[in-house]
Amino acid sequence: MPDTSQEAHFQSAAQRHFRDADFLRKDSRLPTADHLYGFAAECAVKSLLLRLTEVTMSSSKPHAPHPDDPDRIIEFGHINELIKDVAVLARGRTAGPLHSALDGDLRVFKKWHVKYRYFDGGYVKPEVVGERRDAAHRILSLHEYVVLNGRLP
Numbered sequence: 001m002p003d004t005s006q007e008a009h010f011q012s013a014a015q016r017h018f019r020d021a022d023f024l025r026k027d028s029r030l031p032t033a034d035h036l037y038g039f040a041a042e043c044a045v046k047s048l049l050l051r052l053t054e055v056t057m058s059s060s061k062p063h064a065p066h067p068d069d070p071d072r073i074i075e076f077g078h079i080n081e082l083i084k085d086v087a088v089l090a091r092g093r094t095a096g097p098l099h100s101a102l103d104g105d106l107r108v109f110k111k112w113h114v115k116y117r118y119f120d121g122g123y124v125k126p127e128v129v130g131e132r133r134d135a136a137h138r139i140l141s142l143h144e145y146v147v148l149n150g151r152l153p
Helices: 006-026 030-052 079-089 096-107 114-118 126-149
Strands: 062-066 069-075
Touching: 006 030, 006 126, 030 062, 030 079, 030 096, 030 114, 030 126, 069 079, 079 096, 096 126
Parallel strands: none
Antiparallel strands: 062 069
């Protein structure tokens, strides 16, 4: 029976977005490829958070208590927001090693934004798309390692 957990859905979406992004990048459709690399990385990170930390799902977003104030909730949004949110979560018990493994690759998406789907694409630079592709690939590879081995490398 297939795994229908939310982390499995995020895993599947990450792989699909990455494959589609590679297809579009090869066809020089960089704005959409760039967007999908961000979504691929985001989905893989959310799956990792669900697999390796105390993060759980709300109705639509992964969330966790804020480590400094358990009455506050961190909701994990898009990849550019995950940079800050994973760093905050790393102050808790379970996310420090994950933050260390992801930090450099997450920073590549600092200026990525979901709103760019409404832009004309003139902002896209091929070298930035390449950097984001490489970072997304490393994040997906880390995720695959975790799925196979049940732990971080």
